[in-house]
């Protein structure tokens with residue numbers, strides 16, 4: 509097994525065992541509290557949580573966030589995810605295709621992925637920093653074509669690379685390379701973080717460079733400082749310790765970035781999404797879709813059926829949140845009234861409402 513393969517296997521194991529979670533920081537989702545609507549005046553079974561993404565219909569505003577694995581597991585997991593996403597009608601973001609691009613469609617990242625999920629939105633994925641290490645338009649195109657991706661996502665992971673032994677540390681001059689790639693690709697280009705969040709400043713620069721899909725992948729869920737420290741020697745653990753809770757909490761990132769979105773651009777809320785209520789909160793804060801990685805991993809490792817069941821529960825929770833806010837569609841959920849915490853720490857309605865309730 510190569511060093512990269514071993515590292516990816518370790519990541520999967522550490523995250524699946526719950527050893528990669530932020531320990532001192534929350535996403536901020538728990539401070540987003542909907543005003544309960546006791547008279548919703550809608551039929552729960554008639555709620556429509558569908559949306560459109562990259563010209564395709566989604567049954568729910570959900571994305572399985574990018575996850576790579578080691579060689580023994582990657583193929584199985586990717587095919588489970590593709591089958592489950594096809595069954596559910598939700599979007600799929602594959603993990604890094606770096607090895608597949610270099611070694612030729614390895615790890616379940618070939619045409620069989622698209623064959624299993626012919627109608628859903630599939631996002632390709634490579635590390636943005638690879639643009640400084642030999643990857644250019646040719647490699648990016650190969651990543652898109654090998655899975656017939658509807659868009660390509662570049663991940664930004666400076667914290668992870670800085671802590672990882674032998675990480676790719678040269679992030680200098682990446683923005684013009686991202687801009688050139690956005691202009692050259694036949695599909696939309698997106699950028700995501702991996703659990704430390706995108707700020708408004710970074711998002712503005714990426715938008716100006718032609719990036720049209722922004723995934724905040726904020727802090728409060730998987731912490732790469734923790735994951736990398738878990739597999740490293742003692743010295744590395746000490747080095748990483750102050751950064752365990754580094755990053756912009758997901759809810760804060762969404763609040764900062766949502767007002768910047770331009771027509772036709774897509775905002776994805778991810779990082780520490782635990783359940784369907786967090787999905788509803790992300791949508792309320794301005795996300796078009798919510799993404800989940802670690803929370804879906806145990807089921808994704810197990811089977812496609814387990815993953816379908818996992819996301820059926822997530823979607824049921826989203827629908828309950830829509831029901832109890834009187835939101836028949838996602839557009840109404842985006843306007844749903846929130847409670848605000850007053851100086852005494854109590855949740856208040858009335859003049860404390862952030863916006864007026866749609867009804868009730």
Ligand SMILES: Cc1cc2nc3c(=O)[nH]c(=O)nc-3n(C[C@H](O)[C@H](O)[C@H](O)COP(=O)(O)O)c2cc1C
Pocket residue numbers: 519520523573574575576577602603604633662663700701702703725726728729730778779780781799800801802803805
């Ligand atoms: C095992 C594992 C592997 C990952 N691999 C990738 C990757 O290859 N590319 C990427 O963009 N993000 C990768 N991520 C980051 C996730 O896509 C996501 O941004 C991050 O884990 C935060 O979401 P979460 O809190 O729901 O896990 C990976 C996450 C996990 C748990």
